[in-house]
Each structure stands twice: as C-alpha cells, then as structure tokens.
Amino acid sequence: TAIGTRAMPTAGATFRLAKITVRPTATQQSAENASLDPSTVTVSNTDVSKLTFGTYVTMSEQDLDWTDPASLNIVLEQLAIAYGQATDNYAVDACHAAISQTSAVADTAVGADWVTAIYEGARQISAASNYLPTHMFVTPASWAALSSSVDDSNRPVFPYTGAPNLMGQNAAGNAAANTWNGNPLGLVLVVDKNAPGSFMGHAAGPAAGYQFFEQMKGAISVDVPSTLSRTIAFRGYAAGSMRDATKFVKFV
Numbered sequence: 001t002a003i004g005t006r007a008m009p010t011a012g013a014t015f016r017l018a019k020i021t022v023r024p025t026a027t028q029q030s031a032e033n034a035s036l037d038p039s040t041v042t043v044s045n046t047d048v049s050k051l052t053f054g055t056y057v058t059m060s061e062q063d064l065d066w067t068d069p070a071s072l073n074i075v076l077e078q079l080a081i082a083y084g085q086a087t088d089n090y091a092v093d094a095c096h097a098a099i100s101q102t103s104a105v106a107d108t109a110v111g112a113d114w115v116t117a118i119y120e121g122a123r124q125i126s127a128a129s130n131y132l133p134t135h136m137f138v139t140p141a142s143w144a145a146l147s148s149s150v151d152d153s154n155r156p157v158f159p160y161t162g163a164p165n166l167m168g169q170n171a172a173g174n175a176a177a178n179t180w181n182g183n184p185l186g187l188v189l190v191v192d193k194n195a196p197g198s199f200m201g202h203a204a205g206p207a208a209g210y211q212f213f214e215q216m217k218g219a220i221s222v223d224v225p226s227t228l229s230r231t232i233a234f235r236g237y238a239a240g241s242m243r244d245a246t247k248f249v250k251f252v
Helices: 061-066 070-097 111-129 140-148
Strands: 014-022 042-049 051-060 135-138 188-191 199-201 210-224 229-242 248-251
Touching (some): 051 070, 061 229, 070 229, 111 199
Parallel strands (some): 135 188
Antiparallel strands (some): 135 199, 199 248
C-alpha cells in the first residue's frame, strides 16, 4: 500500500499496541552536579481487533476442464483484486473517520486556495505533533480539481513536466492525466476512489500517525463432488489503528 503494510501479529483475535500518552521532557541542568528535573512517562494500551475479508466463487467442473487454463488465473486475479479493494476501503475509511482537524479549500479550481489549504494543514500537524505531513490522500474528484487548478495567469499550478515547453520551472509540484503519481508541494499523492474525502498526514515511517496491519492468506479451494464443481476463495486478515490523529488533517 501507499503507506506500507505492517506484519499482523499471529496469536489471538486481538493484539495490543502501546502508546505513549505523556512524554518525558528534558530541561537545562541548573548547575554542575545538580540533580536533573524528573520526567513522567505514561503508556496506555490499545486493543486492536483483527478483521477477516474475503470472497469466493463456485465454478463447474466443465468450466474448469473446457476453458483455457488461463481462465482460472483470471478468476484468481479478480478475487485478489476484490479482496484488495475491500481492505483498502476499510483502511481509508477508518483513517478518515478518526481525523478531527480540518483545513478549508475555498475554491478547488483555484491553485492558490489549494496551496493555502495544504500549508494550513501542514501548520496544524506541525503545531500539534512536531511532525510534517508525508502524504496527501484525495478522491478522484479532488485529484482532477487539484491537477487542473491554475494560477492568476491560467498556468497549471501542478503542471505535467514531461510536456514540450512545460518544464515546470517554479512549479509547486507536478501531475499528469495518465498517472495518479504526483507530488503537490512535495507530498506523496495517493488517489483512492474508496476515500470518503480528501486528507493529508504523516503516514509513513516509524512515527506514522496511522498503522495498517495485514495477513494475506491468499487463495483456497475445495471440490464439491455432489455438484461436480470447485469453490475458490481468497481471504485475509486486516486491522488498522489511528496512533495519533493530530498528525492528520481533512480537507473541507
């Protein structure tokens, strides 16, 4: 995934994550050999439940025997895609729902308004957590609005830098209609049709504000002799946890 998948703990239906709620603070020593000021560290635990995702199809023996062998691979690929869409939808919904900070985009067609909203979001994240955002997650509609926004001279704010005579000098990032990759104001752009809304945050690395765990178990099949058929399933376990909501901001 765009933010990385962490290994799912294997034991139990739930697992526990530790979170520091009160952090230590350091102060200047008042004099040589003087005692340092003590700190308090408080650790809370969050229980995270594993969720199961999957789907299956039943194919007749005739379909399996009489069609091109590649047809079974196509079915497996489609089952894997359906599973991936379900876990993605779960992860992006859970992350978005846990975010309370907001930054307003006054007019999505105006590049300056996007720049203002992104920097306002970055300010909130930095002020609350002392981290900066790494990723920007947008719906297809927001991606189109962001990529096509222009400045006061009708120049793209995030131009396609590979186009002739569009080298992107002084651009605030880049975008293109044939790819979802982009880097508005240095952020990793993630376009997700399952996202309920657009948001940004510190979403990568050991200090990521949201963590996603997965154990993809893959395909499994069983023959059904009474109907001369085979049932094929694709499944896995997933779990998400918002570790620090102050590292995220929704665009409104």
